Amino acid sequence: xxxxxxxxxxxxxxxxxxxxxxxxxxxxxxxxxxxxxxxxxxxxxxxxxxxxxxxxxxxxxxxxxxxxxxxxxxxxxxxxxxxxxxxxxxxxxxxxxxxxxxxxxxxx
Amino acid sequence: xxxxxxxxxxxxxxxxxxxxxxxxxxxxxxxxxxxxxxxxxxxxxxxxxxxxxxxxxxxxxxxxxxxxxxxxxxxxxxxxxxxxxxxxxxxxxxxxxxxxxxxxxxxx
DNA sequence: TGGTTACATGGTCATTTTACCATATAGCCA
DNA sequence: TGGCTATATGGTAAAATGACCATGTAACCA
Numbered sequence: 001x002x003x004x005x006x007x008x009x010x011x012x013x014x015x016x017x018x019x020x021x022x023x024x025x026x027x028x029x030x031x032x033x034x035x036x037x038x039x040x041x042x043x044x045x046x047x048x049x050x051x052x053x054x055x056x057x058x059x060x061x062x063x064x065x066x067x068x069x070x071x072x073x074x075x076x077x078x079x080x081x082x083x084x085x086x087x088x089x090x091x092x093x094x095x096x097x098x099x100x101x102x103x104x105x106x107x108x
Numbered sequence: 109x110x111x112x113x114x115x116x117x118x119x120x121x122x123x124x125x126x127x128x129x130x131x132x133x134x135x136x137x138x139x140x141x142x143x144x145x146x147x148x149x150x151x152x153x154x155x156x157x158x159x160x161x162x163x164x165x166x167x168x169x170x171x172x173x174x175x176x177x178x179x180x181x182x183x184x185x186x187x188x189x190x191x192x193x194x195x196x197x198x199x200x201x202x203x204x205x206x207x208x209x210x211x212x213x214x215x216x
Numbered sequence: 217t218g219g220t221t222a223c224a225t226g227g228t229c230a231t232t233t234t235a236c237c238a239t240a241t242a243g244c245c246a
Numbered sequence: 247t248g249g250c251t252a253t254a255t256g257g258t259a260a261a262a263t264g265a266c267c268a269t270g271t272a273a274c275c276a
Contacts (some may be wrong), residue, residue, distance in 0.1 A: 012131075015123075015127035085193070147222065158267080162225085
């Protein structure tokens with residue numbers, strides 16, 4: 001495929017890595033806590049420990065997070081906190097969606 | 109689930125809608141052309157017309173695009189051009205990823 | 217009216233994603 | 247050393263995604 005397509009694939013990979021509720025929750029936690037251990041993320045999202053670990057692997061593979069081991073624990077943090085900036089825009093899309101649904105309900 | 113989880117699910121839906129190379133290509137085209145007809149998008153991405161139409165349905169369902177019919181054509185446009193702002197950050201993640209790979213290659 | 221163009225939708229199959237269980241690995245401590 | 251804690255990884259089954267073909271629908275035109 002052409003050069004452009006490669007870029008879109010790379011972008012898609014990163015977006016796909018973010019596009020899961022549990023992973024977004026973890027990203028949010030990291031953006032607030034700076035650095036979070038796996039154990040705390042397991043408590044936070046409430047899934048199996050292996051599931052959380054795999055989610056983190058996906059985020060790491062995409063380059064969205066880095067990890068650091070200390071004793072028996074692993075700590076994860078965002079590599080680019082700017083990813084959080086996007087959610088302002090996303091929230092506006094969500095608002096607009098709700099407004100649309102309201103309109104549909106109203107015009108019956 | 110709790111209230112927070114709902115928000116993450118909504119965010120994930122929007123991100124998932126964006127997380128596909130063809131859809132990112134179409135979003136890019138709309139951000140530049142303002143309004144694009146399905147026929148042009150079919151030429152652009154090179155997939156089957158039905159495939160492109162379904163991709164557009166996904167974007168619309170997420171609230172990322174709106175459509176307008178004129179004659180036999182449908183024109184799509186971004187509802188929130190701010191979605192483009194994210195790619196600066198994404199590109200920085202991509203740059204960082206490449207740098208990492210370089211390092212891995214170099215340190216052999 | 218009949219044919220053509222533009223788009224949407226239903227169906228199907230292959231691929232990917234996700235979750236959990238079981239298990240491996242590695243540090244810590246008694 | 248043996249057992250416990252924290253994390254990662256392999257396996258598997260269910261669900262979601264994506265691509266194409268076939269077909270439906272609506273506008274336009276000869």
